[in-house]
Amino acid sequence: MSMGQEVRYRVRGGRPLNGTAFIQGAKNAVLPMIGAALLASKGRTVLRNVPNIEDVRRALELAEHVGAKVEFHEAERTVVIDASRLDDPERAVLPADIAARFRGSVLFVPALMHRMGRARIEGVGGCNLGSRKLDFHYRGFARLGAEVVEDEERNHINITSPYLRGGHLYLDTPSHTGTENLIMAAVLARGTTVIEHAALEPEVIDVIEFLRAMGAKISGGGTGFITVEGVEELTAVEHTIMSDRIDAGVFAMATAAAGGDVSLVGANLEHLGVARWKLDQMGVEFSQQGAVLHVRRDPSVPLRPINAVTSPYPGFATDLQSPLMALATLAEGESYLHENIYDGRFALADELNKMGAKIEVEGTRAIVHGPTELRGAEVVAHDLRTGASLVLAGLVAQGETVVAPGYLVDRGHAQFASRLAALGADVVREPIA
Numbered sequence: 150m151s152m153g154q155e156v157r158y159r160v161r162g163g164r165p166l167n168g169t170a171f172i173q174g175a176k177n178a179v180l181p182m183i184g185a186a187l188l189a190s191k192g193r194t195v196l197r198n199v200p201n202i203e204d205v206r207r208a209l210e211l212a213e214h215v216g217a218k219v220e221f222h223e224a225e226r227t228v229v230i231d232a233s234r235l236d237d238p239e240r241a242v243l244p245a246d247i248a249a250r251f252r253g254s255v256l257f258v259p260a261l262m263h264r265m266g267r268a269r270i271e272g273v274g275g276c277n278l279g280s281r282k283l284d285f286h287y288r289g290f291a292r293l294g295a296e297v298v299e300d301e302e303r304n305h306i307n308i309t310s311p312y313l314r315g316g317h318l319y320l321d322t323p324s325h326t327g328t329e330n331l332i333m334a335a336v337l338a339r340g341t342t343v344i345e346h347a348a349l350e351p352e353v354i355d356v357i358e359f360l361r362a363m364g365a366k367i368s369g370g371g372t373g374f375i376t377v378e379g380v381e382e383l384t385a386v387e388h389t390i391m392s393d394r395i396d397a398g399v400f401a402m403a404t405a406a407a408g409g410d411v412s413l414v415g416a417n418l419e420h421l422g423v424a425r426w427k428l429d430q431m432g433v434e435f436s437q438q439g440a441v442l443h444v445r446r447d448p449s450v451p452l453r454p455i456n457a458v459t460s461p462y463p464g465f466a467t468d469l470q471s472p473l474m475a476l477a478t479l480a481e482g483e484s485y486l487h488e489n490i491y492d493g494r495f496a497l498a499d500e501l502n503k504m505g506a507k508i509e510v511e512g513t514r515a516i517v518h519g520p521t522e523l524r525g526a527e528v529v530a531h532d533l534r535t536g537a538s539l540v541l542a543g544l545v546a547q548g549e550t551v552v553a554p555g556y557l558v559d560r561g562h563a564q565f566a567s568r569l570a571a572l573g574a575d576v577v578r579e580p581i582a
């Protein structure tokens with residue numbers, strides 16, 4: 150598969166962060182919304198505050214591949230999608246060369262089922278985080294009347310769905326994309342669907358609001374018990390994507406690591422959830438003034454160690470566990486991290502240890518022995534959050550840190566290097582010769 154020009158991040162540590170950074174629109178809200186836009190058989194969907202990240206570009210390629218007309222007005226951060234011509238079942242395919250590069254590709258399946266009566270999944274990607282199953286999605290589609298057949302030889306999934314009807318669904322764990330996908334499968338199905346043990350993430354609620362504006366009948370968002378009454382048709386609407394709480398968390402932790410005083414435009418302290426209180430305990434000061442979140446850390450006061458256990462929202466977000474691990478290497482004492490969502494997240498520990506950290510991993514638990522003086526090294530981004538966390542570590546390391554492959558950072562953070570550089574950091578994103 151073509152990767153385009155490969156890039157890396159090069160960071161020289163030792164500078165505090167000061168100034169203003171703009172927090173992007175949420176990756177994990179925009180991807181389901183691009184999938185949802187394909188449910189509208191008339192009109193043009195307008196999505197605003199769209200982050201200019203690789204996952205969005207892949208999602209738009211996929212939307213075009215299945216027959217939608219797509220415009221990305223990058224300067225306006227606006228995407229316009231016309232899905233009125235999604236009527237060729239031959240195109241109801243998620244090809245591996247696009248779909249295997251991001252997890253969000255699975256969010257296209259409901260639209261293909263409704264609009265073309267079938268879907269073939271030739272690959273679904275996403276960060277390399279160990280085992281990441283999609284059984285809740287497939288079993289849920291089947292309970293709503295789809296036929297889901299695995300072609301083991303080719304490693305494809307073939308779904309046929311001439312007729313979807315409401316059903317009673319229960320998720321064994323409150324899967325984020327699983328909840329979104331089952332809602333999208335239910336909105337145009339005949340009758341009522343109930344989804345028990347549904348995800349509570351703010352992005353899921355934003356997606357529900359978007360679908361409701363399109364005419365979907367959904368109640369119970371944010372309660373864990375969602376009811377969907379199927380409707381005949383959905384209309385294209387305009388929607389502004391919520392801000393990305395993970396991007397905000399990473400910038401807050403970068404400020405905490407380097408020391409300094411930063412205003413995050415668009416960041417919402419409430420969406421950070423418990424991560425806010427963990428950082429508060431470590432010695433990071435927050436204050437929200439309207440749409441601006443102010444983050445401050447006095448570099449002369451040492452950071453305190455922290456314990457965090459990842460769990461679905463409102464628990465500590467697994468996507469923020471990686472930058473927290475990097476930050477904890479600087480804290481005075483032992484920090485404990487318990488990862489409950491992804492078995493692969495701790496690949497970061499070895500990379501941070503190459504930079505001088507002292508992190509012990511035992512199964513799903515990690516102990517970070519701080520404080521350590523980090524030094525620059527060549528390190529590997531195993532996934533999006535590892536990549537961003539290594540850049541963060543590089544901000545405080547002595548000498549130069551080189552993080553590759555940069556594509557993984559670019560999957561989820563827009564203009565990461567230039568936004569950090571605007572705060573005074575020495576970070577460049579450059580092609581690998």
Ligand SMILES: CC(=O)N[C@H]1[C@@H](OP(=O)(O)OP(=O)(O)OC[C@H]2O[C@@H](n3ccc(=O)[nH]c3=O)[C@H](O)[C@@H]2O)O[C@H](CO)[C@@H](O)[C@@H]1O
Pocket residue numbers: 177180252253280281282283284285286322323324325326327461467468489490491
């Ligand atoms: C595009 C997107 O929104 N990605 C986010 C989403 O991923 P994603 O929606 O893939 O994560 P899930 O909430 O589904 O995964 C949670 C856990 O459930 C398991 N599981 C999930 C589905 C399933 O059918 N069977 C199953 O066993 C997974 O392996 C994982 O251990 O939520 C994650 C957890 O907050 C975030 O890290 C990702 O950034």
Ligand SMILES: C=C(OP(=O)(O)O)C(=O)O
Pocket residue numbers: 251252253274275276277278468533534561
């Ligand atoms: C795991 C992540 O993304 P995805 O689900 O798209 O792989 C992430 O955002 O950290």
